[in-house]
Amino acid sequence: MTAALSGRKAQAARNDEVILAAARAVFIADPGAPISAVAEHAGVGISALYRRYASKEELLRKLCGDGLDRYIAESEKALADDRDPWVAFTAFMAALVDADTNSLTARLAGTFTPTPELYEAAVRAESLDRAIYARTQPHFRDGIVVEDFAVILEQLTSIRLGDDHRTTQLRHRYLALMLEAMHRPSAQPPPLPGPPPTVEELTDRWRRAE
Amino acid sequence: MTAALSGRKAQAARNDEVILAAARAVFIADPGAPISAVAEHAGVGISALYRRYASKEELLRKLCGDGLDRYIAESEKALADDRDPWVAFTAFMAALVDADTNSLTARLAGTFTPTPELYEAAVRAESLDRAIYARTQPHFRDGIVVEDFAVILEQLTSIRLGDDHRTTQLRHRYLALMLEAMHRPSAQPPPLPGPPPTVEELTDRWRRAE
DNA sequence: CTTTAGCGGAACGGATCATTCCGTTCAAGT
DNA sequence: ACTTGAACGGAATGATCCGTTCCGCTAAAG
Numbered sequence: 001m002t003a004a005l006s007g008r009k010a011q012a013a014r015n016d017e018v019i020l021a022a023a024r025a026v027f028i029a030d031p032g033a034p035i036s037a038v039a040e041h042a043g044v045g046i047s048a049l050y051r052r053y054a055s056k057e058e059l060l061r062k063l064c065g066d067g068l069d070r071y072i073a074e075s076e077k078a079l080a081d082d083r084d085p086w087v088a089f090t091a092f093m094a095a096l097v098d099a100d101t102n103s104l105t106a107r108l109a110g111t112f113t114p115t116p117e118l119y120e121a122a123v124r125a126e127s128l129d130r131a132i133y134a135r136t137q138p139h140f141r142d143g144i145v146v147e148d149f150a151v152i153l154e155q156l157t158s159i160r161l162g163d164d165h166r167t168t169q170l171r172h173r174y175l176a177l178m179l180e181a182m183h184r185p186s187a188q189p190p191p192l193p194g195p196p197p198t199v200e201e202l203t204d205r206w207r208r209a210e
Numbered sequence: 211m212t213a214a215l216s217g218r219k220a221q222a223a224r225n226d227e228v229i230l231a232a233a234r235a236v237f238i239a240d241p242g243a244p245i246s247a248v249a250e251h252a253g254v255g256i257s258a259l260y261r262r263y264a265s266k267e268e269l270l271r272k273l274c275g276d277g278l279d280r281y282i283a284e285s286e287k288a289l290a291d292d293r294d295p296w297v298a299f300t301a302f303m304a305a306l307v308d309a310d311t312n313s314l315t316a317r318l319a320g321t322f323t324p325t326p327e328l329y330e331a332a333v334r335a336e337s338l339d340r341a342i343y344a345r346t347q348p349h350f351r352d353g354i355v356v357e358d359f360a361v362i363l364e365q366l367t368s369i370r371l372g373d374d375h376r377t378t379q380l381r382h383r384y385l386a387l388m389l390e391a392m393h394r395p396s397a398q399p400p401p402l403p404g405p406p407p408t409v410e411e412l413t414d415r416w417r418r419a420e
Numbered sequence: 421c422t423t424t425a426g427c428g429g430a431a432c433g434g435a436t437c438a439t440t441c442c443g444t445t446c447a448a449g450t
Numbered sequence: 451a452c453t454t455g456a457a458c459g460g461a462a463t464g465a466t467c468c469g470t471t472c473c474g475c476t477a478a479a480g
Contacts, residue, residue: 008478012426034468045428046470056469151369155384158368159361174365181391218447222457244437255459256439266438 018042019049023063028103031111035059057112064112067104068121074099075128079135086139090179092132093153097171102157106150144182152178228252229259233273238313241321245269267322274322277314278331284309285338289345296349300389302342303363307381312367316360354392362388 022042026033035056039046053059078092096102105122133146156171156178232252236243245266249256263269288302306312315332343356366381366388 008426015426035470036468039428045426047427047429047472050470051426151371151380151384155365155368158365161361170361174361177388177391181387185395218445218457225457245439246437249459255457257441257458257460260439261457 015042015044015048016052019044019052020063020066023059024066024104027060027063027108028100031103031107060108060112061115061118063104064108064114065118065121067101067108068118068125070099071096071101071105072121072125072128074101075125075132078132079128085136086183089132089136089139093149093175093179094172096153097156097175098168100157100168102153106154107157139184140182141184148182225252225254225258226262229254229262230272230276233269234276234314237270237273237318238310241313241317270318270322271325271328273314274318274324275328275331277311277318278328278335280309281306281311281315282331282335282338284311285335285342288342289338295346296393299342299346299349303359303385303389304382306363307366307385308378310367310378312363316364317367349394351392351394358392 019038019042023038026038026041030037035049036046038059039049042048049059053062074092074095077095078088081088081091083091129146129149133149156175159171159174160167161170229248229252233248236248236251240247245259246256248269249259252258259269263272284302284305287305288298291298291301293301339356339359343359366385369381369384370377371380
């Protein structure tokens, strides 16, 4: 073990975070991953997990709640952003892509029974969305609705190619395209961010998962 | 059993198709579905499956191959389409969304070891893509590459909301948006096809899968 | 020198599947 | 009529996977 810093409690407190981070990473990569994979990734035993969470479901709920909180935080930040509404909106969407908060909510939803708190948070998130939508509305192309946000984010989340960094990069690429389509037509479109997907990236998928 | 038509062989021949259709439906809905689910959906016993395919993998390969063939057929049809290249391209993408061919190739890829034939088909599909791309190129916004096709299709495939019909409808909605973004800027965008996603559709996801 | 929180990891028990196997049915041939 | 065997239904098998529990061990705290 790493030892070094002070007592057992310090170590345990550190583990709290290590475990959560591992769980996030593992379940984002594979929502159906076993508990043991989380323990392994965190470099701890299974007991360390069960000491903190009574069951797998409880851990999933925790992760999902954190994801929702993050989403809400980004929404509030976006609402507080007093730049041009369209600029604020694009920043908002970009932040959501970076936070990858969608993988922890929509992706995990349905794999556990939601708690009332979770439900309330979802309601709150939705109302924030509506506020952002209302403010950005004049800049949207006709026909765009709030609900489009969620579906578009889900589409972007479905992109998974290469490592984490590359994945994020590609998501930004298609986010940019989507934003252009959502935007009330302007003059010249800006160049797409990041290099486009390459053939190898695409064909690598055919390699059997080991 | 249904009886009615002629002899055993006729019945068996009919089962060939019933089984393939069931397998397509089941694995599109859930790529990890058990073999027994296919049998059930087809209304036959498990033996009927194993009589035709030596293993689950063989069935998956067959499905994947059929999907690729379909993809190739659509590509050829698109290349033969002598309308305006951009019109032909949008029709091409729409046909791919309707065929849902992506669920049977990309989605199943990695769950079995590919055969040389499968690989050749993939190569052929890729070269057809290139031809379509080359022809449509002048109509694309700067920065669009062939490889974007695949990633965009995958994103659309990831949409799964409500029943099959609704899912297809929504995919067309976001395909339309994407096409607008890919298109060299024109005048007024047309209205988006089909009703936008609704709140219930989105929140229904939180219901636990049974 | 105890005590015990925190932990590692093997062991348990249930569930899920792909695959095999056995008995049945019925059309076709004799 | 009787035999045969292709086509099948579905239970049984055997392996794997996974959530959870349990049994020590370690070392900080008192």
